[in-house]
Amino acid sequence: METLEAVAKRASVRDYMNQPVPRDILEKLVDAGRRAPSARAVEPWEFVVITERGTLDTLAGIISTGVFLKQATACIVVFCQDTKYYLEDGSAATENILIAAADLGLGACWIAGDKKPYAAQVCELLGGTPDLKLVSLISVGWPAEDIRQNKHRPIHQVLHWGKYSPK
Numbered sequence: 048m049e050t051l052e053a054v055a056k057r058a059s060v061r062d063y064m065n066q067p068v069p070r071d072i073l074e075k076l077v078d079a080g081r082r083a084p085s086a087r088a089v090e091p092w093e094f095v096v097i098t099e100r101g102t103l104d105t106l107a108g109i110i111s112t113g114v115f116l117k118q119a120t121a122c123i124v125v126f127c128q129d130t131k132y133y134l135e136d137g138s139a140a141t142e143n144i145l146i147a148a149a150d151l152g153l154g155a156c157w158i159a160g161d162k163k164p165y166a167a168q169v170c171e172l173l174g175g176t177p178d179l180k181l182v183s184l185i186s187v188g189w190p191a192e193d194i195r196q197n198k199h200r201p202i203h204q205v206l207h208w209g210k211y212s213p214k
């Protein structure tokens with residue numbers, strides 16, 4: 048698939064089939080994440096991949112906006128060392144993973160991590176040290192629904208040539 052096709056195809060998927068995602072495919076997703084740009088090339092990220100049902104269910108119970116982790120067969124957790132640009136860096140890695148997932152025909156959804164009240168609990172559950180920031184959790188699985196794009200703001204509304212002008 049062409050990159051722009053994968054970008055256009057990507058949409059949050061929260062409903063998955065009960066079918067595991069092979070380890071080599073999950074590794075491909077992390078490989079896409081680690082290739083993201085990072086400020087000053089610090090690469091502060093650490094990726095924890097979870098496929099154990101019990102841990103996925105525990106996370107679903109902790110994270111109110113991620114209850115669909117109960118259906119997911121995998122989750123990639125993006126932690127970052129507490130650097131100046133950890134949030135931008137970790138977010139770039141997260142988006143790379145989402146695009147790669149779309150490219151591979153997987154369903155995935157970004158689940159909030161940073162600044163969330165459950166961040167410390169998630170960190171502790173997954174063996175993280177207190178210096179690690181939880182940037183995101185990415186639920187992953189084979190989609191059980193047709194992937195439908197959300198309505199995004201149209202290009203004519205968001206594109207400003209040369210100078211910003213309210214529309």
Ligand SMILES: Cc1cc2nc3c(=O)[nH]c(=O)nc-3n(C[C@H](O)[C@H](O)[C@H](O)COP(=O)(O)O)c2cc1C
Binds near residue numbers: 057059156
């Ligand atoms: C920083 C961030 C946090 C998000 N957190 C959640 C979340 O906790 N739970 C969830 O279901 N979706 C979450 N999303 C996904 C958004 O709801 C989704 O991207 C948005 O509705 C647009 O839909 P689309 O991804 O299908 O284009 C998050 C997205 C971002 C960028």
